Amino acid sequence: MRRATSVDCKIKQGLSRNERTSEDFGRTRITQRRIDTGEHPPIKPHPRRLPFVKQEEVQKHIKDMKDNDVIEPSSSSWACPIVLVCVKKKDGSTRFCVDYRRLNDITKKDSYPLPRIDDTLDTLACNTWFSTLDLKSGYWQVELHPDDKEKNSFTTGQVLWQIKDMPFGLCNAPATYECLMKTALEGLSYVACLVYQDDIIIVGRSLEEHLKNIRCVLQKLKEANLKLKVSNCHLFRHEVAYLGHIISVEGVGTDPDRIYTVKDWNSTTDVHQLRSFLGLCTYYRKFGKNFSTIVRPLHKPVLLKFSILAPPFRSQFLSRPPLIH
Numbered sequence: 001m002r003r004a005t006s007v008d009c010k011i012k013q014g015l016s017r018n019e020r021t022s023e024d025f026g027r028t029r030i031t032q033r034r035i036d037t038g039e040h041p042p043i044k045p046h047p048r049r050l051p052f053v054k055q056e057e058v059q060k061h062i063k064d065m066k067d068n069d070v071i072e073p074s075s076s077s078w079a080c081p082i083v084l085v086c087v088k089k090k091d092g093s094t095r096f097c098v099d100y101r102r103l104n105d106i107t108k109k110d111s112y113p114l115p116r117i118d119d120t121l122d123t124l125a126c127n128t129w130f131s132t133l134d135l136k137s138g139y140w141q142v143e144l145h146p147d148d149k150e151k152n153s154f155t156t157g158q159v160l161w162q163i164k165d166m167p168f169g170l171c172n173a174p175a176t177y178e179c180l181m182k183t184a185l186e187g188l189s190y191v192a193c194l195v196y197q198d199d200i201i202i203v204g205r206s207l208e209e210h211l212k213n214i215r216c217v218l219q220k221l222k223e224a225n226l227k228l229k230v231s232n233c234h235l236f237r238h239e240v241a242y243l244g245h246i247i248s249v250e251g252v253g254t255d256p257d258r259i260y261t262v263k264d265w266n267s268t269t270d271v272h273q274l275r276s277f278l279g280l281c282t283y284y285r286k287f288g289k290n291f292s293t294i295v296r297p298l299h300k301p302v303l304l305k306f307s308i309l310a311p312p313f314r315s316q317f318l319s320r321p322p323l324i325h
Contacts, residue, residue, distance in 0.1 A: 011214065011235060025068060025165075026141045026227035030183055033166040033176050035148040036108040042077035043102050047157040054084055058156055061096040065163075070140055074162035076150035078103075097169060098154040104171035112175035117243055118286065120194050121252050127203040128249045129210035130240045133217070134232035138198030139173055141226055142166040142180060184224040185217065193217050201242045210236070244283060254284050274298060 050058060065071045080103060084094045124130075135141065143165055144152065152170070153162040166173055174197065181195045189195055192213035193202045202217050204210025214235065221228065234240055239248035246253045258280075265277055278298060285291040 011218070025070070025137055026225045027143055027165065028141055028180060028184070028224050028226055030224055031176065031180050032143050032145045033148070033170070033172070034145045035103070035151045035170065035172075037103070037106050037151065038108065040106045042151075043106070044077070044079045045081055045099075045102055047079075047155045048081045048083065048099075050082075050084075050157070057084065057094060058082070058096070062156065062159075062161070065096075065161075070165060071161045071163050074150060074153040074160045076153040076160065076162060078151045078153045079155045079160060080153065082154050082156060098152070098163075098167060100152070100167075100169040100171070103151065104169075107171055110172040110175040112179045114174060114178050115196060117196065120196055121243070121245060121247075123190060123194060124201070124203060124247055124252065127205055128238065129204040129207060130237050130242075130247055131202040131210070131214055131235040132233065132237075132240050132242055133200040133202065133221075134229045135198035135200075135221075136227045136229040138226075139168050139177060140165040142176060180224075184226060185220050188213070188216055188220060196243055199243060201240065201247065207236075254287055259284065 062071070081099050083097050083099050144163070149162050149164065152167055153160055155161070166176060177197055178195075181197070181200075182189060185193060185195060185200075192204075193200055200217065202210065202213050204213050239246060241247075241255055241257075244255050244258055246255055261280060265280075278295060281288070281291075281295065288294065
């Protein structure tokens, strides 16, 4: 274990030296994203009015993106409104988003599949070493095709900007990114590592094999010019959090931080909250005995005013995380 810790430090030091700044985003040369809207004319929804107290925060987001070469001024005929998502990120800041719903409605959809999470987790058996990697603002590491950059333009109500790279919120962004990662890590996926979007888990049955796999994955990422967020990378672990689960030498279990959301969830009387709750529970359905039977009444609108979670169902999630071997 001492050797693993030493190598961990050396690898992270090497990754940190490759960053020019803490916001140094890579740009891959493997692919470019197209926004295929056919012959549809440009769309330009009215910008939303932002509260005065939020305008300063918006300007800070704009400055950060401009300083990091993510956006550039635009004279496009296209324009989408912006929104500050109310949900706080871990560091307490709000998330800056562009509302691409109107653009997505007229965009030809990409059918490249995302992997099933349960299939991904099932392939982790028989490994004893795990490392997780997180790419830095992953979508921004994919360039937009020059002919399509103007389509992702957004307005603050005063200035028009366009994002130079693939932004969050485009309907085909997940498919593009998944295809990119499979191409970048060709020959290693499902052998040395597993990939879901910008979350990578590297496995190994021995320390030597694990170290070899880490080096192979890092070399592939370097060749693709994909940058990691070093602070979110966890190397040489016997237990890691991955895709909302705890992965260990014992198997796959639920993440305690997420299952306690079930305990704290209040009863609800509206469909939106109920759907959110059912989505959370369904994610862990394989860990709940008789799951389908228990949740069946919750799908009936006539029962929306009742308590949405019976005590026995809570206890199944709050007991010691069950494992899949």
